[in-house]
Amino acid sequence: MDQDLIKQIALEVMNETFITNWYFYLLLLCVSTIGAFFGSLLKGFGKEKSKYLAIESSLETIAKQVKLTTETSEQIKTAIEHNVWRKKELETLKREKLEQYFLHISLLNNSLNNEMISTFFGEKVEHDPESFTKADMIQSLYLPELLEVHLELSKVVIEFQTWISDGLFIIASQSKAQTKDPTLMQAHMKKQPILLKKLANPIVNVLQKTKELALEVNT
Structure with missing residues (x-):
């Protein structure tokens, strides 16, 4: 309840008009209470919304990190597979050259x-x-x-x-x-x-x- 309303009620009490207008002030009191309630609710909603936005931002960051990690893992996997393939090819080539060399020397x-x-x-x-x-x-x-x-x-x-x-x-x-x-x-x-x-x-x-x-x- 704001200060102006309190002052008005006090004046009417002094002027003895409060009794005849009590229902009006009761209505004002209810409206004020409801307004305070919704104000508090909106304030809480704002806080919750901020929390949700923060969570959403964190999830986006995590998603980017997961994507980057996945891409890095794929690159490492590809490099390992290439090295394994290259090593296998070199071993095969070496076997062939060993056979040729052995034959020439024999x-x-x-x-x-x-x-x-x-x-x-x-x-x-x-x-x-x-x-x-x-x-x-x-x-x-x-x-x-x-x-x-x-x-x-x-x-x-x-x-x-x-x-x-x-x-x-x-x-x-x-x-x-x-x-x-x-x-x-x-x-x-x-x-x-x-x-x-x-x-x-x-x-x-x-x-x-x-x-x-x-x-x-x-x-």
């Missing part, structure tokens, strides 16, 4: 010897003159684990190939001079078994190391 002794026969005597024997070159490339690109034993083998292979080149030079020199001294080639050919023997251990070491690496890849 045939290396015969390949070098047949190259010598073809070069010195002109006989058509099956061999791959690029066998070791292919093995060397495979090792360099795909099999760094075999570098040490491969280098040891390379030294002997180069020595054998140099020996073939020297023999070819002797043959070419005699052909140019139109002379034929069999003793030169005989002396040269005495080195063949020595070189073949020198090839044996490095080849065995490379093949053994290749088997060990294959076992690691396959387990």
Whole structure:
């Protein structure tokens, strides 16, 4: 009830008019009470609305965080799947290159010897003159684990190939001079078994190391 209404009631009480107008003031009192009630209700509603807005804002924030977390999880999952796939592909490729390398090295002794026969005597024997070159490339690109034993083998292979080149030079020199001294080639050919023997251990070491690496890849 406001101050003006209280003052008016007090004046009418003093003027003795309150009794005749009591129903009017009762109505005012009821209206004032109802107004206060609804005012309080609206105030409470405003507070509740603020709470709901705050909750709604929090829910939106949570939804954004959940979305961001989900997207991040999907990105991580995709990256992991890609890495797993890449690792599997690399392992498959390594197995293939190990097989190729092992085959080239296994045939290396015969390949070098047949190259010598073809070069010195002109006989058509099956061999791959690029066998070791292919093995060397495979090792360099795909099999760094075999570098040490491969280098040891390379030294002997180069020595054998140099020996073939020297023999070819002797043959070419005699052909140019139109002379034929069999003793030169005989002396040269005495080195063949020595070189073949020198090839044996490095080849065995490379093949053994290749088997060990294959076992690691396959387990």
